[in-house]
Amino acid sequence: MTQSPALIAIDPGLSGAISILHSGTLTAHPRPLAGKELVLGAIAQLIRSANPSLAVLEKVHSMPGQGVSSTFKFGTGYGSILGILVVLGIRTELVPPQTWKRVVLQGTTKDKDAAISYCRRAFPNVALVLPRCRKPHDGIADALCLLEYGRRHLFAERSASN
DSSP: OOOOOEEEEEEOSTTOEEEEEETTEEEEEEOOEETTEEOHHHHHHHHHHHOEEEEEEEOOOOOTTOOHHHHHHHHHHHHHHHHHHHHTTOOEEEEOHHHHHHHHTTTSOOSHHHHHHHHHHHOTTSOOSOTTOSSOOHHHHHHHHHHHHIIIIIIHHHHHHO
């Protein structure tokens, strides 16, 4: 029996997350941090252990009014994740938030609350509230929605072409 290939999706924000669909099992992890710094080795290990055939990374850019320091830090984290995916040889699709929201959150306000509500219905077994927290982790919700977009539109295409 062959194992089905894994799909991962990454919300690259500082409060982002990584979701993984492997052999029918769905998991989601907040991005590993030490204080406010990404733990790149842990991110690489998480991605490597999933052994995905496809990664869906949210295609993001700096926002107007964002400070120079925070923009640089955000860009460094985004570039580091792209670098990890390249070094691991994982096919990566960059998907703008407007694209996945239009598909997955169709008919909603397409904001963080809509993503959380969608995930509570679609993925009831995935914890959105982390230990010692009271509010749902919107990065996990975004990563799950991005994964759902990838499953519907990218993963199916890839599987059909193989």
